[in-house]
Amino acid sequence: MNRESNFMPTPDQDVLEVKPLRTLAPMFPAPLGVDVLNRSTTPPLVFVAPAGQFSGAFGAWNNPAIRSFAAFGVPDAGGDQGAGDSQTAAFGDQEIGRGQSAANGTPNIGTSATEPIEATPISAYKSTQPIVISLDDDNNDDEPYTGNQTSTSGRKIKRPSHLSGYNMSDSLGIDGSNGTKKRPKSSSRKAANDNDLSFMPPSSDPREIVEVVLMTFEALRRRHLQLDETQETSKRADLKAGAIMLASNLRANTGKRIGAIPGVEVGDIFYFRMELCIIGLHAPSMGGIDYMNAKFGDEDDSIAICIVAAGVYENDDDDTDTLVYSGSGGISRNSEERHDQKLERGNLALERSLSRKNVIRVVRGYKDPACLTGKVYIYDGLYKIHESWKEKTKTGISCFKYKLQREPGQPDAVAIWKSSQRWVENPTARGGVLHPDLSSGAENLPVCLINDVNSEKGPGHFNYITQVKYLKPLSSMKPFQGCGCLSVCLPGDNNCVCAQHNGGDLPYSSSGLLVCRKLMVYECGESCQCSFNCRNRVSQKGVRIHFEIFRTTNRGWGLRSWDPIRAGSFICEFVGEVVDDTKVNLDGEDDYLFQTVCPGEKTLKWNYGPELIGEPSINISAETFEPLPIKISAKKMGNVARFMNHSCNPNTFWQPVQFDHGEDSYPHIMFFALKHIPPMTELTYDYGDIGCESSSVGSTRAKNCLCGSSNCRGYFS
Template sequence: MEEGLCENSVPGSGSGLVDKTRIVEVKPLRSLAPVLPKSLQLSISGRYPSGFPPFVLFGEPVESQPSPTPIPAPIRSYRKPPDEEETPHEVNGDTSSPIEGVNGESVDDSPNRPSQPMKSCKTSQKRRKKTQDFGGSSSVGVISMAQRDDGDREVVNLVLMNFDSLRRRFCQLEDSKELNTLMGTKRPDLRASNVMTSKVFRTNMGRRVGAVPGVEIGDIFFLRMEMCHVGLHAQSMSGIDYMSVRDELQEETVALSIVSSGVYDDDAEEDDILVYTGQGENFNKKDKHVVDQKLQRGNLALDRSTHRQNEVRVIRGLRDAVNKHAKFYVYDGLYKIQGSWIEKGKYGGGVFKYKFVRLPGQPSAFAVWKSIQKWKRGSSSRTGLILADLTTGVETIPVSLVNDVDNEKGPSFFTYSNSLRDSKPFSMVQSSYGCNCNKTCVPGDLSCSCIQRNEGDFPYIANGVLVSRRPLVHECGPMCKCFPNCKNRVSQTGLKHQMEIFKTKDRGWGLRSLDPIRAGTFICEYAGEVIDRAKVNKNGGYNDEYVFDTSRIYNPFKWNYEPSLLDEISSSTEDYTIPSPLIISSKNFGNVARYMNHSCSPNVFWQPVLYAENNQYFLHIAFFALRHIRPMAELTYDYGCSGHADGSSAPQGRKKCLCESAKCGGSFG
């Protein structure tokens, strides 16, 4: 810390206590000469300050060098993307965890670094001209030059979906040992980021103060890279994102966004107030002595934003209730800094503190998560709670029933069941009905018959995340010799998230999760009674609201990664291949799936899954998350519509759609 900010200038240092109820205007924060980052002294030609190697995510594309040794052809002819290069600050470890740094001590200083003034957009345009445009395939989607600078909701979802599809594919290849043998151990999220950046498949590249087009309050992210690619927070590791702005008198840095990741002792007890700790360690581990944080870089930007009172985006890092070792991030909206002070850190040095206050009138985000935690701990009563567990113990995780809309006491009676009844087997030409794997199936083991049926790819990665939509996913089943905890039995393991049946305002009962759900995560199977088509809508018959029919016409959508991005010669189609139509009624027997409503822009999709039982193959319908789903968001899927023999949809019997999405067709069924 600069001269004058010594230990005896810390408020309350004499007693060791600090009064946090009062925002102290500390003179050193106002009187010190700004310590500007060295990067401000650089030209905007893309050069890097000493000690900070370029980071590929926002760096200029670098031509890759040809491999000195021939690369063998792995599964499905994967090759290293020609424009991919190794990231200097590569991190090994859990691929599902984000790149973590302290709240502010950034280790990437890139051409898009926050110290660049807004005029650096010209440099970004030059850089983009040197890279290959993403969008050569219409199935992937095309992002225009205007959408790269300023996105919308559809473009943001498109970017996030493509990033995660690439990440899942890289995880799959790494699990099968292909990346380990061919390319080292770079993290899959960094590889996916490099591919996306080289193709300029990003949005909101135009840097801004305030809201980001297409990013909604409450949106969740599981990786810092996701926030980078949609323009919410441009720093992959630093907790403070900032930029230089110029007015009539001077040029100075202002804060754009912060990530409160829990590394420092940030105070988050109040829903709309955050006391944020400045960046920089206050203990020198090398020399083993206490140091003070300095008024530079992110700290300087926060100080200037306190003067300017500009809006700052706040992202809060939270622990995932399902995966205790993982973290997710929730965008909590716009805040302003009301004051700042200095206090003692845990090592004794001085640290900066900034009081962020949330702007009124914004939708709840972090407050929702806080309420959920109180419900789970039992420290707060749940408004409108009717039943603590609708399943009466059938599911290992209770499913609550809640109505805070009207006085209805519950849906119509049915018997809760998490499996299919009267299911009919399919005749499959197979040499065996199960694999002979010892203990568990291993990705990349082509001797496993179940992996062979999946075209040589293991369909799932860590935590049961589906890699790609497939014509048919073959899972291990009771006929396999692998253990019941084999990772290729995802749809047979029951609910993994705490669900809630709730009363909607205008669409009857619905389903939502109290936990965040990552894209590709298994949600539930569609359970019920398998019926003949002749019984549908007959006199004792079955209401369409409780019938799932694989022969319906469903709106096509793209979810898988684009093989051409990875120089893969071929890839499986996303069109389902079902041995015979399957119709399931959940009117009398069913599970939580019967409560998922229709949406023209759903966040859930269904996938046919096949596995052997009693020397026969049976088809099941499994639901997976289409994209990241925030806690308390309603789970919906496309109901499809009835069709004629010629493939055209039947107009009669259609119902008015109330999904209110931007792509709502007005009716369904």
């Protein structure tokens, strides 16, 4: 509906005077060698997956005929800078290596503008040019990089048929007399496109596909950080992981479209712009405005389909349902030059979206609370532009402004983010508080008890403890000698005993993220010479997350976080009493019993994608899974972990960790994030599948599952 604007320009603001479209027709660049002025009438070769919007990596990937025709789409290397990524000066009018540019086809827009609309991307043309990935200064990793980096105009990354020099030990096995895993010699490496990619799901569920793509990217990124630290290189791990994903055609939603993206939910969070690219949410790796050509009746028009507001420009971000967005251009990162913005390309597309009234996806970027240099990107749903004008900025240039209003009826996203950040600063601002700290100061941070569902005053009585109570050590856990590292353990130190126990690498990144799942993670302990600040002491330092225990609507009490949680982050330990196998079921059913029965397939396959860089596959299956001989009951005493509910599609997983090196050593059950977890999302793990052959030890009767996930098994152990 056409709504009249009540906007009145001030003396320093001008109403936009939009010239006829033909005089301002956007000149799209000619990426990948395609001549857009003298375009061939032959239709491009486009591969369409059975589901309609996913790349050939799923379902049809193993077909060599299909794989040979797959197009290598690449994200934008420059152009629209609405998110503060002003890089136009570095590239001029040409965007090098742009694979998801404006569409060749012009989809017909019907009456419902919120329906996804696909267009044929220019990347559908086969090209022999190398992929070009641009560095994004807005998108810094939290791991520090030493050494020289290239200019922000971009870094060329060759399409990797293989990555030489990267060998990896299978972290789930043990070789050698000292219990360490030897690095296999890789005499012949397979190309990325020739690897067995059976770890990718055959599912047609859009959500599952998007999650697997993101988990694969994050696993590759963490592994590259680990390798780069060992080899003392300083390359951007997120760009390297993205280049591998694109070269292997492992991505989702390749066609540009207006409206919602299949498998992407409002409120999803991301830590890298490359993540937005590989799931089809926002194609440019740097530009803040994603746009395309579309057909409106008999007319073609260039319209905006997604914007990223990363906080560099003077964008009004106080109202969670309204966004005043600054246009692109006017700022050069490579110089102090300033110039007025021009009504072209992304700016023109935004102006045309105002008149066409199409919905636009909005991604908002905020500072990462856990990292001074990092950012968190939140998908805030669909907006429409209601007003536009031009005004002078503080630097004196003329800037285009666009006022976007959030479409009603969508789940909260940024609103939840802002509320949770206020609660972190002032817990009393949280409504429905029953107790400000259920741990009574036992944890590093208070654990808030919340009930905004009914009148129940809290869970049943239990003693809050932070350490496991055990009667005797496990006979299978053998003591081992600690390291003699001075100050801290360093990556690549062949003399570090703790690194040797972990297969030759430190198991955590410099920011404390677990790199991959192992049968056992060995942290430094009391017998080690390194300090308490060593990076190999993560889980033993306790909780670092603002938790709340809350009343669910149908599953009792649950656990969630006020903080965003990155994939691989330590969450908490399962604390309770170690119980005797023979006494587990004597006192009746124990709903707070933890046992290492076989988890679901997603948890087993968290180590996605070593085949993509020529490393041996880490294959764990229900048949090869071996449970630990340990059972912990949190019925009478425990911590926040006792409130974590089961889900067949969990967002956390348990990992055995050992840091007690003496005769009385025992494994600790630590929980880590399976994927990025937005604030106020319930934390769940897979209690286990009693159908697994390896789950026969102490198995109990099946319980009905109420997780509500699309892949729910209907029961759990």
